[in-house]
Amino acid sequence: MLSPNERMVASERTDSTVSGISEVARRAGVSKSTASRALGSTGYVSEDTRERVARAAAELGYVPSTSAVSLATGRTKNIGVIMPYLNRWFFAEVLEGIQEALLEHGLDLTLYDANPGSEGRARIFDDYLARKRFDGLIAVGLEPDHRELERLVAIGRPMVSVVGSGETTTLVAIDEEDAARRATEHLLALGHERIAFLGGRPDRHWAQVDRRRLGGYTSAMEDAGLGGAIRHIHSDVTLPGGYAAAVNVLGDLRERPTAIVATCDEVAIGAIIAARRLGVQVPSALSVIGIDDHEYAEMFSLTTLKQDPRAQGRAAVDLVLAHLQDPHRPHSILRQRATMVVRSSTAPLAPDRSAAVTDARA
Amino acid sequence: MLSPNERMVASERTDSTVSGISEVARRAGVSKSTASRALGSTGYVSEDTRERVARAAAELGYVPSTSAVSLATGRTKNIGVIMPYLNRWFFAEVLEGIQEALLEHGLDLTLYDANPGSEGRARIFDDYLARKRFDGLIAVGLEPDHRELERLVAIGRPMVSVVGSGETTTLVAIDEEDAARRATEHLLALGHERIAFLGGRPDRHWAQVDRRRLGGYTSAMEDAGLGGAIRHIHSDVTLPGGYAAAVNVLGDLRERPTAIVATCDEVAIGAIIAARRLGVQVPSALSVIGIDDHEYAEMFSLTTLKQDPRAQGRAAVDLVLAHLQDPHRPHSILRQRATMVVRSSTAPLAPDRSAAVTDARA
DNA sequence: CCCGTGTCGGGAACCGTTCCCACACACGGT
């Protein structure tokens, strides 16, 4: 803790420290422009003066004013990040990845939380983004509608999406459909046939991601000649959502699937918790597979298709920087590969399912 | 999706739209200064010209340059938020609350993720904050060390902390000690005596919060004459951390407590999951109480002391704005009250503990 | 009729940088 006195001193020092580059210049005995050149890396400056200026700047604790720099250069040294949720694992991880990478490049991050359907979201698109407080924009799982996309384009700043469609912007994502397909095929290979897909709900805010994953599941089932067994259990894409949906489904013994492909690990874990509650043994009576490799996946021994959202965030930063450097760089799609992590939430189909159930009750 | 053609148009419009206030002025047939006055709310402008200017601005899609405005006014219309974690429930919720409130005030948010012990954290304090890209700062659960606090003070911008100590800055938080004390007293009232505290680890990064909560637990125990039964089980303050710690503790039948005060809901839920795994019935064989009222609390029927992090975030915004308006406003402490939410993870101590255990195995 | 007072508008300074341009100087080649 600082004593009030020390605080006073610190604050006074601060006040005198608002000195601009001209004070630095004066102290170093050079002109403003020379000081600017010395501090920056452009133009001719003798090694001697460069040092003098650097010393003067250090002594004064000089920090260039970001607004002045932005005004003069047209660069904000700031990247905007817009995402619909903050409190879901994937989004928070991506955000941390972005933040890490930006930190290394000396860039700031301004955050826009655009909750689907909120009035705030409209304001962000109409007012906030137009302010262009950033050099580039990263949209994470945004899934903009037509009007929103229009706005985004109108900003005229490089933009990259993490998760979503890559038709209009550069994209980094895993192949959602492929991931779900592989998850399903894993279960098929284990002998399961009554495989249900858990997650998503075809309504206004139904995420494209979940739709794509459902698509991957569907085509895997069809390819296996199990088109008739396709079953989509609606669920909020959250852990409690998965739990609630699974409780209902698993409660009905006759309708119960032997395996579940969850749209993401949160939902999968919800299902596992539901199964435990109902005495349905995982994996002997029910196999569950997710997508993500969530922080909790290991603790629940969840088999999953691992993706690395942090790396996606970092990649997004690299890409937006590349676009910044070369404005004519064409859009691109960076697909990261999801890798299967087999733990023990999946197992071969038990020869007699009812036996397994009995086991669970023993 | 926009066709390439439409995109072109939009982008061209954008390019011509970079028009400044002088273009607006010209179009409205007034001078720059009049236009500025008309758009802002200061000074005398006739209703007539105000309208003409407004129309011209609208037609041109004029958006003032934030850097120019900041440079001229000294206000960035931006609030910095610095926090050590993004992917933990409490922090994400506070952040959303802050974001919501800022949105209503037309302010932007720039985020600094200062993970304790990371090199990034040092850079943030040394370089990033000094840039003063913000009018005010909100620190969430930051717990700065001496050097960091010095930096923070040196910035010379209003600052409010959410969670932490209010000695140097304005603070909004619940009374951590009181919350833990009440949690403990709840268990005591139910007849429990072997009550353990779960969470935190006295090491370099041990959060003050957990220390305070441990303190509340300790004094409640002492006041009940149970000082000898005090037991602090170390655990990472995460759900898997609580799980891992609880698994070990509950595995030992003789040492097993009859009730657990967890430092937060994530840890509490981890403990509940561990108990279920081990066949220890909650609440008949083990009562668990947490602090937070986490998103998952209801799903696990967790008794807890509810706090409202979103509201804390909003309150922090109000406070920082108040400090901005009145620079001489003294530091203050805003204590939010934690309210007990009784669900069914806590119950009276079973007369015979071993009987309860047998029950669980039945 | 003259003069405050209340409105309205314009010119110019200023915010703190960058950057273009002009200039000075030293040096080597012709």
Next chain:
DNA sequence: ACCGTGTGTGGGAACGGTTCCCGACACGGG
């Protein structure tokens, strides 16, 4: 001896706003 050319430096105009100051004008009261 003279003239590029390559370096180092300073002056000053942007960048895009806000805001102070002052002049013009209308109006009503003394």
